[in-house]
Amino acid sequence: MRLAIPTVVVALLVIPALAWAQQTPKACFSIVMDLQMRQASDASINETHHVEIAYRPGMIGDKEGIYTSLTPTDCNFAAMRPGEIRRFAMYSIHGSATGRQGSVAVNARIDDPGRDSGYIRAELTRKASGATLSFRIRAVPPGNAEEYIGVCAAQGWEPSPPQFDLTNDELAHVSTVHKTLSLRMPNGENGCTGTGTALLNGH
Secondary structure, rough: OOOOHHHHHHHHHHHHHHHHOOOOOOOOEEEEEEEEEEEEEEEEEEEEEEEEEEHHHHHHHHOOOOOOOOOOOOOOOOOOOOOOEEEEEEEEEEEEEEEEEOOOEEEEEEEEEOOOOOEOOOOOOOOOOOOOEEEEEOOOOOOOOOOOOOOOOOOOOOOOEEEEOOHHHHHHHHHHEEEEEEEOOOOOOOEEEEEEEEEEEEO
């Protein structure tokens, strides 16, 4: 028992040091989401969102996931083994939204490279052949426009979870990847329907 306290002290000192020493990795890819939503019973009440998010490999100190100093922080996915999972945090986020009710339109923006940094928002799972890249759909915060923006965006999208299927060749040349995913919002708890697209761009 006498060894327990020094061990804990060392751990408390070493783990933050590792997090500090680990350089923030560069972004591996970005996803651009264009979302159009409206009240199913009244198309004049609607909102549109355009969001661009860059993702970097997860690392020590992130809010979700378990990492060590040996966790890969590069964008080399071709070397992943089947069943291996790599998680990605938001590196930057930029976007705009417009909410309309009849002739009244209100805008909101998000333009913060550090917003939500450290939160895991995408996951790459290696398959026997290729991989799947799942991600979370992110809308623009309404700010002071909650009456116009955010009601529809709070509903879920299909497919759930949204994901891109990647081939072995795309994993080996991720910087050249450009793929589009169609999104659909079925009529839900807030009475909204919608359509959208997600565009994956390798870096």
